[in-house]
Amino acid sequence: MVVVYNSKTNFTKKYAVGYAKSKNLECYSLKEAKRLKKGMDIAFFGNIRLGKISKFKKVNKKFNILILACVGLDTNIVKREKELKELYNKTVFYFVGGINVNDLKGFDKFIMKKVVKSIEKQYKEHPTNNLEYQLRSIKSGISQVDLTKLNKIF
Numbered sequence: 688m689v690v691v692y693n694s695k696t697n698f699t700k701k702y703a704v705g706y707a708k709s710k711n712l713e714c715y716s717l718k719e720a721k722r723l724k725k726g727m728d729i730a731f732f733g734n735i736r737l738g739k740i741s742k743f744k745k746v747n748k749k750f751n752i753l754i755l756a757c758v759g760l761d762t763n764i765v766k767r768e769k770e771l772k773e774l775y776n777k778t779v780f781y782f783v784g785g786i787n788v789n790d791l792k793g794f795d796k797f798i799m800k801k802v803v804k805s806i807e808k809q810y811k812e813h814p815t816n817n818l819e820y821q822l823r824s825i826k827s828g829i830s831q832v833d834l835t836k837l838n839k840i841f
C-alpha cells in the first residue's frame with residue numbers, strides 16, 4: 688500500500704506525510720500518482736470541498752482505496768465522520784486541518800466567500816461555538832493540524 692493525497696494549501700499533505708512516515712509507506716501527491724499502476728492499494732487523503740472529498744471519484748476509479756481519510760475545517764469530528772460514512776458507504780477518517788486565506792486563489796477564493804455566507808446564515812439561525820469558530824478561522828487563517836490524531840487509523 689502507498690499513500691496518495693490531494694492538497695491545495697498543504698494541510699492534507701501534512702496528515703498524509705505524517706501517516707506515511709509513521710507506517711513507513713511511500714507518499715505521493717495526486718500529480719505524482721499519475722505514474723502509479725491502476726488498481727494499486729492506497730490510503731487516500733483528500734481535502735474537503737463543500738462537504739465532499741475532492742477528487743474522490745477520480746481516485747476511486749483508478750485505485751483500490753483501502754483507507755479513506757480527509758481533512759476539513761469543521762471541528763465537529765463525530766458528526767462529520769458519521770455523515771461521510773453515509774455518503775461514501777465506508778469508514779472515513781476525518782481530521783481538522785486549517786485555512787490560509789492568502790493561499791487561496793481563483794475559484795477556491797470565490798467558493799470560500801460563499802461558504803462564509805452560508806456559515807453566517809446558519810449562525811444567525813442557530814448560533815453555536817463551532818460555527819463561530821469556523822467563521823473566525825476562515826477570516827483570520829488558522830492551522831489545527833494535530834498529527835497525534837492519526838492514531839485512530841490502525
Ligand SMILES: Cc1cc2nc3c(=O)[nH]c(=O)nc-3n(C[C@H](O)[C@H](O)[C@H](O)COP(=O)(O)O)c2cc1C
Pocket residue numbers: 693694695696697698699700734735736737738739758759760761783784785786787791794795796798799802
Ligand atoms: C472552496 C473551499 C470549500 C471548502 N469547503 C469545506 C467544507 O465544506 N467543509 C469543511 O469542513 N471544510 C471546507 N473547506 C476547508 C478545507 O477543507 C480546509 O481548509 C482544508 O484544511 C484544506 O486542505 P488542503 O490545504 O489540503 O487543501 C473548504 C475550503 C475551500 C477552499
